[in-house]
Amino acid sequence: MTESPKPSRTHGEPARGTFWGIGRQQWRDFWTGSRAIAPLMPGSIVFGLAFGALIVEAGLPAWLAPYASSTVTAGASQIAIVEALRQNAPLLIAVATALVINARLALYSASLAPVFAAFPRRWKLALAYLMTDQSAAVSVLEAPRWPDPVRRRWFILGVSGPFVGVWIAGTAAGALLGPVIPEAWQIGFIVPLMFIAVMVPALRTWPSVAAAGVAIAVVLLLKDLPYGLNVLSGALLGIALGAFVPDKATPEGRSAGEES
Amino acid sequence: MMTAFIVFTLAAIGTYLIRLSGIALLGDGKQLSPRVRKALTLVAPAAMAAIIANSLFLDQGAWRDFGAWHLAALVAVGVALWKRSMGWTLVAGATAFALLLVAGL
Numbered sequence: 001m002t003e004s005p006k007p008s009r010t011h012g013e014p015a016r017g018t019f020w021g022i023g024r025q026q027w028r029d030f031w032t033g034s035r036a037i038a039p040l041m042p043g044s045i046v047f048g049l050a051f052g053a054l055i056v057e058a059g060l061p062a063w064l065a066p067y068a069s070s071t072v073t074a075g076a077s078q079i080a081i082v083e084a085l086r087q088n089a090p091l092l093i094a095v096a097t098a099l100v101i102n103a104r105l106a107l108y109s110a111s112l113a114p115v116f117a118a119f120p121r122r123w124k125l126a127l128a129y130l131m132t133d134q135s136a137a138v139s140v141l142e143a144p145r146w147p148d149p150v151r152r153r154w155f156i157l158g159v160s161g162p163f164v165g166v167w168i169a170g171t172a173a174g175a176l177l178g179p180v181i182p183e184a185w186q187i188g189f190i191v192p193l194m195f196i197a198v199m200v201p202a203l204r205t206w207p208s209v210a211a212a213g214v215a216i217a218v219v220l221l222l223k224d225l226p227y228g229l230n231v232l233s234g235a236l237l238g239i240a241l242g243a244f245v246p247d248k249a250t251p252e253g254r255s256a257g258e259e260s
Numbered sequence: 261m262m263t264a265f266i267v268f269t270l271a272a273i274g275t276y277l278i279r280l281s282g283i284a285l286l287g288d289g290k291q292l293s294p295r296v297r298k299a300l301t302l303v304a305p306a307a308m309a310a311i312i313a314n315s316l317f318l319d320q321g322a323w324r325d326f327g328a329w330h331l332a333a334l335v336a337v338g339v340a341l342w343k344r345s346m347g348w349t350l351v352a353g354a355t356a357f358a359l360l361l362v363a364g365l
Contacts, residue, residue, distance in 0.1 A: 043346055060264050067265075071272035080311055081271060085264055087321070098271040101307040102278050107300035109282030110292045116283050128279045133304075189357050192316040192333055197349035199308040200340035211302040212309035219313040223321060231310045238306030243299050 026154045029146075033158025036142060040134045043197075044163060045170035047075050050190040051082075052174020053181055057188070058082050065175035069168045073132065076198075077101040079191055080231065089227035097232045108136035115139060115156070118149035127153070130160035132167075133198075211242025328360035 048069065055065040060082070068078045077098035084094035108131060116124050139156045146152035181187050203209050215238030222230040286292070292300075316333050317324055324330075336353030343349065 043350070046350065061261055064261075064264055064268065068268045068272075072268055072275055073272075074275055076308060076311065077271060077275065078268075080307075081264075081267055083311070083315065085267065091263055091267055091270075094267045095270045095274065098267075099274045099278070101303070101311075102271075102275045104300055104303035104307070105275065105278045106281050107292075107297065107303075109279055110286050110297070110300075111282070113282045113286035124283050125280070128283055129276060131279045184361070186328075186357075186361065188315070189329055189332065190354075192312045192329070193336055193350065193353040193357070195308040195312045195315075196333060196336045196340060196353065197346045199305055199312070200337055201344040201346060201349065203305060205301075207298065207302055208305040211306040215306040215309040216313040219310050220317060223318055223323075228314070231314050234310035234313065235303070235307040238309060239299055239302045242302040242306060243295070247298070 025151070029151045029154035030158035030161075033142075033155040033160075034162045035158075036155075037135060037138050037159045037163050040138075041163065041166050044134070044167045047194055048167050048170020048172075049174035049177065050187070050194060051075055051078055052171040052176070053178035053187050054079065054082055054174075054191070056175055056178030058086055060085075062175035062178070066168055066172040069171040070164075072098070073129070073164055073167070074098075074102050074105070075167070076195070079194075080228075083191075083231070084228040087226070087228045089229075093227050093229060093232065097228065097235075100232060100235050104133075105131060105136075108133070108140075111140050112136060115143040115152070119153050123153050127156055127160060130157075130164050132160070132163060135160040135163050206248055207242045207245040210245040211238040214238040214241045328357055328365040331365070332357035332360055 051069065052062075052065040055068070056062055068081070069075075072078050072081075080097050080101055081094050084097055089097075109128065112127075112131070116127060119127070135156075138159050142155070142159070143152060146155050178187075199212065203212060215234040217234075218237045219230045219234035222233055224230075225233065282292075312333075316329055332353055335356040336349050339352040340349040
């Protein structure tokens, strides 16, 4: 843990123009952060609606949807948990599947370590909780434009906080609307569709294409394994075998994955 | 219900520790080894592809009958590769699926 510099508590504009004890400059930086991530919010809301509806469709109580979204706060793993529970997977397998999917967050955490280095510990703890695929990407990209650690952390709070907020709200709305959606609509299609929408546009390197291909093949070959273990095996083998494929950008990719 | 609550809670604790890992362990100078970094970049495509395959081609562990699901997914993949955009992929996939359902597939 890096010690935060002493003067980091002083605000740009001290007592004047504060709201809830937070300076005007801080609110402005927060707002700039929220605007930077706003284009990605509709996707988060739709994903939230789908997850909420899925919880109800799976026969689970509606309150579990906002509970999961405000504690786990990672949609892909939450859906994987619902799918595992549907197949009566043992508790530990459901948790392990979710954690394997969320292992990617360790990568964002590593990229954000230098960005957060000068923040006080409680800010690091709070911003880690608010970390999502989308907010981590925006934060890492924009951080160089915010050399002042105080202004930077308010900017990143603006990027991360409201994004998680709309995700939780979308989930709660989905859980309320879920029972109204007719079965004939086959809302379950949203699961593969969501992941196609997130994954396919990001397939830009040969190792990632190989990892996805291996994962699909393993899931289908091992389809008779119980408890959704085929999903866990597919993900792990996809990662392991994909790692052997040399990094070379696909024709459409601009750079190899390691540089991003 | 209780199982679901416990699973979500344990996953939440584990996921928070993952989120904290790099921030807490890596300081200014320290970096992830290239091998670990590469493996972590492959988690998202591998895990998402696994979920896509399981939810699209299988239904409760048995093969899903060929129909609207497969065709709409094909449209979505095509648009995703063409537009490289999450929004367009969702709109195209959902529209195709709705039209196929209306057409009785």
